[in-house]
Amino acid sequence: MTQGPPGGPVGVLRPSPLVEQAVEHLRERITGGTWPVGTKLPGETTLAASLGVGRSTVREALRALSGAGLVRSRQGAGVFVVATEATEDWSTQLRRAAVTDVYEVRVLIEVEAAQLAARRRTDEDVLALDAALTGRRAAGRAGNAEFVDADIALHAAVVAAAHNPVLTDLFTRFVPVLRHGLVDMLDLLGLRAADPDHGDVGHAALVDAIRAGDADRAARTLREELSGTLARLRSL
Template identity: 35%
Template sequence: MEPLSRSSLAENAADSIRADILAHRWAVGEKLPNEATLSTTLSVSRGTIREAVRVLVSQGYLETRQGSGTYVRSTVDATRTLGMARRAGLRDQFEARCALDVEAARLAAIRQTPAVIAELRALLAARGHSTDSDRAAFVARDIAFHKAVIAASGNRAMIEIYEFFSASIQETIEATISAEVPEPDMQAHAEIVDAIETGDPQQADAAVRRFMAPVIAALDRMLLS
């Protein structure tokens, strides 16, 4: 087995010190043991300790005071905080996407034609399932389907808004094929097309809301956990 590199040793040391910080071994504002003590405790060089401290300073856990030492700045898990912020942002994106998709589906139901329905069904069949090994290709096909629903609204402004919003839309779609957020299945997608085909805007509205509800509910649970 090859010996660990200095960077790997520093990462391991940072992980150990971070774990102690999160376990409240030291309180906020409390001074850490000096380099020599930490070096002995973790069985690494003092240079490795300095690198580990720099990492933890950059992550907001520690602060160094010239001529005084290193102090605990925060005992909050920064990675969890960033994750929560991302989930909150993602939920906002889904709410905005839901509002846009709902109104587009309502208008599409009013203005639907056999040709439009045939195109939506063809794009849905081409979309396939999220188990596709080529994730990027799947996302592109999924976006094509949803853009077609927007286009079926016949509202040029909504089409332009959706195009402008496409990067955010793509992020929401990619998130739903992660382990954390459920991907609406083919049946949920098909129900949107079925509802549009009825010509009833209320049914189209309800189908999109059913489609989005499990995703938004999952994000709500994550934010509360």
């Protein structure tokens, strides 16, 4: 297997952002075929000197490349190229996915979160839900983008009340795709022209169900609300 960096020096980087630049330069070497599969990469010290950065920057860059499936560290042997095409991470896959596909998964996640929230909510969670509902109503006087942000904030409060960090992380990753799709939906369908607080009744019922600790009602209410939105997205 190849030892060291064929093709000459990697190239000194500009000062910032160093990690991102290091990742890009090393990725180009790998995906461009300079370092084929099986190549052992130079050590951190050599790479750091070649790139003009510190070892910690190289370490972070290699970690990112490992996360992308391009390299793998072998204990006591070094870091080796294992693929020349990156595996898309979760966030990238979401950005490429159709918003309806993402929304279907959102329904599964949030309905379960609503049930957990009804069982686990604290007094602080209820206060946060009430504040988010008030914020959503106040956004009824704002534009579609601001209204969607307030709507997402309420749903985020529901997920937070479930007290499951994995659910919270998944929801957070969905937000950029959801926001774009929901703003487009409101713009195209004009749903708020006659009803600026579109969906207020359903969201108020959801908050009430969670406050009452009624998991079944919370799940049913949210499923109906999200299913209606999904149907509208499919109509676009």
